[in-house]
Amino acid sequence: MALPSYTETRYRIWHYIYIAICSFVFFFLIAPLFVIFPLSFNAEEFLVFSEGMKNLDPDAFSLRWYKDMIYGTKNPWGLAAKNSFIIAIFATIGSIILGTLAALGLSSRHMPYKGIIMATLISPMIVPLIISGVAIFFFMAKAGLAATHTGIVLAHIILGTPFVVITVTATLSGFDHSVTRAAASLGSNPVNTFMKITLPLILPGVISGGLFAFVTSFDEVVVVLFLAGLENTTIPVQMWTGLREQLSPTILAVATCLILLSTLILVSAELLRRRSERLRGINR
Amino acid sequence: MSSETKQILTTDGIPLEVSLKKAEKKNKIKAFLLVAPLLLFLVITYIFPIGDMFMRSVDDRMVTNMLPKTFKAMEKWENLDELPPEEVYRGFYEDYKLLAENQQHGKLGQRLNKEKNGFNTITKKLFRQIKRKKIDESASLKEQINKLHKRWRDVEYWQAIKRTAPPYTASKYLKGMDMYFAADGSIAQVDEDRRIHRILWLRTLEIAFFVTLFCFFMGYPIAHLLATLPMKYSNLLMICVLLPFWTSLLVRTASWMILLQQQGIVNDFFVMIGLVTDDNRPEMMYNKVGTYVAMTQILLPFMVLPLYSVMKTISPSLMRAGKSLGGTPFVAFWKVYFPLTIPGIGAGCLLVFILAIGYYITPALVGGASGTLISNQIAFHMKTTLDWSFASAMGLMLLTGVLVIYWIYNKLVGVDNIKLG
Numbered sequence: 001m002a003l004p005s006y007t008e009t010r011y012r013i014w015h016y017i018y019i020a021i022c023s024f025v026f027f028f029l030i031a032p033l034f035v036i037f038p039l040s041f042n043a044e045e046f047l048v049f050s051e052g053m054k055n056l057d058p059d060a061f062s063l064r065w066y067k068d069m070i071y072g073t074k075n076p077w078g079l080a081a082k083n084s085f086i087i088a089i090f091a092t093i094g095s096i097i098l099g100t101l102a103a104l105g106l107s108s109r110h111m112p113y114k115g116i117i118m119a120t121l122i123s124p125m126i127v128p129l130i131i132s133g134v135a136i137f138f139f140m141a142k143a144g145l146a147a148t149h150t151g152i153v154l155a156h157i158i159l160g161t162p163f164v165v166i167t168v169t170a171t172l173s174g175f176d177h178s179v180t181r182a183a184a185s186l187g188s189n190p191v192n193t194f195m196k197i198t199l200p201l202i203l204p205g206v207i208s209g210g211l212f213a214f215v216t217s218f219d220e221v222v223v224v225l226f227l228a229g230l231e232n233t234t235i236p237v238q239m240w241t242g243l244r245e246q247l248s249p250t251i252l253a254v255a256t257c258l259i260l261l262s263t264l265i266l267v268s269a270e271l272l273r274r275r276s277e278r279l280r281g282i283n284r
Numbered sequence: 285m286s287s288e289t290k291q292i293l294t295t296d297g298i299p300l301e302v303s304l305k306k307a308e309k310k311n312k313i314k315a316f317l318l319v320a321p322l323l324l325f326l327v328i329t330y331i332f333p334i335g336d337m338f339m340r341s342v343d344d345r346m347v348t349n350m351l352p353k354t355f356k357a358m359e360k361w362e363n364l365d366e367l368p369p370e371e372v373y374r375g376f377y378e379d380y381k382l383l384a385e386n387q388q389h390g391k392l393g394q395r396l397n398k399e400k401n402g403f404n405t406i407t408k409k410l411f412r413q414i415k416r417k418k419i420d421e422s423a424s425l426k427e428q429i430n431k432l433h434k435r436w437r438d439v440e441y442w443q444a445i446k447r448t449a450p451p452y453t454a455s456k457y458l459k460g461m462d463m464y465f466a467a468d469g470s471i472a473q474v475d476e477d478r479r480i481h482r483i484l485w486l487r488t489l490e491i492a493f494f495v496t497l498f499c500f501f502m503g504y505p506i507a508h509l510l511a512t513l514p515m516k517y518s519n520l521l522m523i524c525v526l527l528p529f530w531t532s533l534l535v536r537t538a539s540w541m542i543l544l545q546q547q548g549i550v551n552d553f554f555v556m557i558g559l560v561t562d563d564n565r566p567e568m569m570y571n572k573v574g575t576y577v578a579m580t581q582i583l584l585p586f587m588v589l590p591l592y593s594v595m596k597t598i599s600p601s602l603m604r605a606g607k608s609l610g611g612t613p614f615v616a617f618w619k620v621y622f623p624l625t626i627p628g629i630g631a632g633c634l635l636v637f638i639l640a641i642g643y644y645i646t647p648a649l650v651g652g653a654s655g656t657l658i659s660n661q662i663a664f665h666m667k668t669t670l671d672w673s674f675a676s677a678m679g680l681m682l683l684t685g686v687l688v689i690y691w692i693y694n695k696l697v698g699v700d701n702i703k704l705g
Contacts, residue, residue, distance in 0.1 A: 011613055022509045025502045029584060030524040032539040033531060035549065039542065048547045098322040105318030110311035117319060119694060124330060126690050128642020130659040131679045134666060135333035138340070158330050161322060219532045222644055226666070239534040243649050247541060255535040262530040266523070269530070 033259055040065055040252035047247055065253040076238055077254060084234040087149060088217040091156035095213035098157065099164025100206055104198075106165070107172040118165075125162035129222040132159065137226040147229030155223050160213030167212065171205025171276060204276030211269050215262075334683070341677035344453035347445075350392050351379045355449045368442050373426040376445070377419070384411055400444035406433045456677035461485075481661070481678075488657040491575060491647075492640035496587075498580045499636045500629070503587035507628075510588070511595035525592075529585035537646050540578040544568040544650070570652025578646050583639055587632040594628030627696075634693040638686055658682055 003015055043062040044050050052060025069077050102121060105111055124132055136155045137146065145151030179201075183193040199206075221236035228237055235254065242251045292300040348355065353375035361368040383389040389411050396403035409432050413419050419428055430437045447465070458464055458471060462479040466472040473479075506525070510518045528536060543550050551565045560566060568574055598621065606616030644659040651657070658678065665675035 018505060018509075022506050025506045025584075026521060026524045028502070028581060029528050032536060032543060032581060033528065035539050035542055036535070047542050047545070049549075098325060102319045102322040105315045105320075108311065108315035108318075110308065111315040111319070112312055117323065119690075120326065120331070121319075121322060123690075124326070126638060126686065127334075128638075128644075128659060128682060128686060130642060130644045130662050131334070131337075131683050132330070134662065134672075134675060134679050135330060135337055137666075138336050139329050139333040154329060158326065161326075165322075215530060219534070221534065225663075236532065236534050239532075239538070240645070240649075243534065243538055243541065247538070251538060252542075255532075255538055258532045258535050262532065262535075263527065266526050266530045270526070 036252050036255050036259065040249060040256045042249055042252075045249065047249065047252070065249040068250045069253045069257075072250065075250065076233055077235070077250075080233050080235045080238045083149070083232060084218055084236075087152050087156060087234065088214050090149075090153045091160055091217040092210050092214045094153065094157040095160035095164050096206060096210045099161040099209060099213070100168050100202075102161070103165050103168035103172060104194075106169055107175070121165050122162045124158050129159075129220075133223040133226045136223055140227055146227055147232060149232060152224055152227050152232055152234075155227060156213075156217035156220060159220060159223065160216050163212035163216065164206070164209035167209035168202060168205045171202045175201065204272045208269055208272045208276070211265055211272075215265060334680075337676040338680055340673045341456050341680055342452045342454065343673060344448070344455070345451040347392065347395055347448040348451045350383060350388065351376065351445070351448075353379050354445065358446055358449065361446075364443060364446075365439065367426070367430075367437065367439050370424060370426045372442070373429055377421075377425050377429065380407070380410060381414055384414055396444065396448070399448055400441060402435055403441065403444070406435045406441070409433055456674050457681065459674060460678045460681055484656070484658050484661055488641060488659075491572070491579070491655075491657060492637050492643075495576065495579045495583060495640045496633050496637045498576070499584050499587040500633060502580070503584055503591055503632060504625075504629075507588045507591035507595055510592050511598070512600065525585050525588050528581070529589075533582065533645055536582050537578060537649050540574070540581070540650060541569060544574055544577065569650050570655070572651075572655045574650035574652070575647050575655035578650050579640060579643060582646060583636045586635050586639060590631035590635065591625065591628040594625055594631075598624050630696045631693070634689060634696070638689050638693070641686060641689075642682060 003012060007015070038053065039047060039049070041061045041063065042050065042053065043060050043064065050060055069075065106114060106118060106121075111117070136158065140146045140151040140155070143151075145154065175198075179197055180193050183197050184190075188196070219236055221234075221240050224232070224234055224237050225240065228234065235258070239251060239254065242248060294300055294303045354372060355375075357371040357375035358368065361372055380389060380392070383392055389407065393404045393407040396407065410429065413432060419425070435441050455465055460481055462474040462482045463471050464474065506521075510521055510525070513521070542548060545551075546565045546567065546569075548568075550568065551560075554560045555562050555565065568577075602620050602624070603616050606620040607613060611619065641657075642659055643657060644663060647655055647657045648660050648663070651660070659682070662675050662678050662682070665671045665678070
């Protein structure tokens, strides 16, 4: 972004203001996440930087809140983490299967009423979560699935499929259909063609949609608050309760773990995106 | 096609046109069958329940079912300014007696009391008389009931019963807009100091609008920078946008709660630069400021990503051409670059606005009393007052607003053009 030597002074000034604004916005976006790291190692119970921490005194730092998170007797984090992972994994599998099938149908040029069907399938992403929560709660209460893992998994499949539909449809938009015709002309049945030809090619899209579905389920709190009983508590529900009652440093320890998890997901999503673009022959 | 022209036949002797149509139809069914499982699943678990919400929000069959004989008799009540005829009294008496036997009379009294104040007293009085068997069913019930309390002789109370007859009502929707059905059936406004819902709707719109505006003014420059920087730098900076995007909403809200608290880092900073004194730290959380700051940061990636994907496609040579034709950098930006980014602006703004208007978690945690939105009110009625029909009504009012925006979004951008990351 070096400026050419002939740039007038006022544009030079404007350019530096622009860089300053951008730096501020990037700082605004990313800095809040980094406040959590040091405070989660606080030796004291308060959520402010103690004098000892400011002076980098090693005694002011400790792992006590991480110990509390894992071994604390009254802590529900173990159960919550188990539930969160079980629910998110099943919801992801369900979303991937239903979403990929639907995306395959939607990408066919023979699909009737494409616009309205697409709008319906995407709607859970657009409708405010609170309304989805109320509607899904009414259904699950009638079906006798409130306060069960099954009910929450089904709810998260509803919320997760739009992401799979969108990413897989996007992958299929660059898909060369002559390869499936070639397979068919060589005697392959449709299922075999899908498993051997189509699926490997659209896999990056499927996995990245699955990642979205996983994160949506893992992070979802509004609908779970309506559906969950004490046995179905998840990490977000526990964080929500903790944040409403009192901010304890244990929550920050959990939050740090969640940030590490999201970094992991970000890296995998980014790698997948690049691989997908390479496969589809989009060069930048 | 006229029958005289020679028809082209396929090898098995069927006209090509028929054969093609058949194949086309088969393909259509095949494509539809792939979509069917998800569509069916969503219709059963999601679309129907939203319809169910609508039914709940207008449902008012309770009284209709409780007083069947009364309403049947009321069909013969012609002059509504005078007390109803004997049959209506008899119908009401019989209905009420049945309710009293089934211990349901209390519910009716409460419901009628909502329609007109004072019903609870006079229905209880009637209940006591029935219990002591002091009412002579062979004599005129109209006279006996009228004698019980002067309100039974007031025609307005009978009109109130008649108003509860229709099985459906729009009263919950009116309540959501701080209005109600007055005694004569017209629509009236709630007293000015009790108009809480209108304030909430306006505040929701206001916060959604300003959050969108802030996101736009912060998102546009960085999207531009990301799109124009060389790849190796922009990939690095993109992490600043994507990491918050992938991080849990509650984690980000928690970090704002730490930053904005009275002894928090933001206040420490203000004290350090001398903006405020140490014993006079401003309250930045549990009010609108907290909601604005936290929501802007949380929704900013949803503005940056669509803007970035549009800006990425704009060739830098266009700006150079604008400048070489004599435009200053500002003119070239305003006349060439900016108009090309409008699709991205539309997508980003509508996405952020739709998300902001239905926000629940962040306002509930950092908003306090003056920063809560309509979603919080819906949750309150679902969980605390258990007035599910009112929560449904407000939810559907919000949904209507969102669907209008969604429809505009679909027209302008198209849902299939949504890009994620």
